[in-house]
Amino acid sequence: MLVPGAVDPGIVKELVNGVGGPLNVMAGPGAPTVVEPAALGVARVSVGSGIAQAAHALVRRAARELLDTGTYRSLGGGLDHGEVNALLERAR
Known part of the structure; x- marks a missing residue:
């Protein structure tokens, strides 16, 4: 349940x-x-859709930053392709 x-x-x-x-x-x-x-x-x-909701909030913040100030600070700390691929490999 x-x-x-x-x-x-x-x-x-x-x-x-x-x-x-x-x-x-x-x-x-x-x-x-x-x-x-x-x-x-x-x-x-x-956590249901909580992780996706958090990701969507980051997308909104990044878009707002780009539109309002033209800067990219909110893009810092992202995963590079190698890290994402490694996560997916471990998930198998």
């Missing part, structure tokens, strides 16, 4: 105890670390 937004430890523990199977929770900003729900018996912590 997937329970979006259930991150309060007391509620999560009640769900773990009450669900007749593995409990998966969906977490985001402000949620406890992955270790905490696992210690309560959660089978999996998902």
Whole structure:
């Protein structure tokens, strides 16, 4: 069972105890670390579309910077092609 937004430890523990199977929770900003729900018996912590949403926010910031100031600071810290390829290799 997937329970979006259930991150309060007391509620999560009640769900773990009450669900007749593995409990998966969906977490985001402000949620406890992955270790905490696992210690309560959660089978999996998902971030759903959170990583994509964060990437979309970066795209918006970069576009806004280019349009407003003509600078490229928000592009710093990006992954080069070799790093992306290495990540995809490990994912197999």
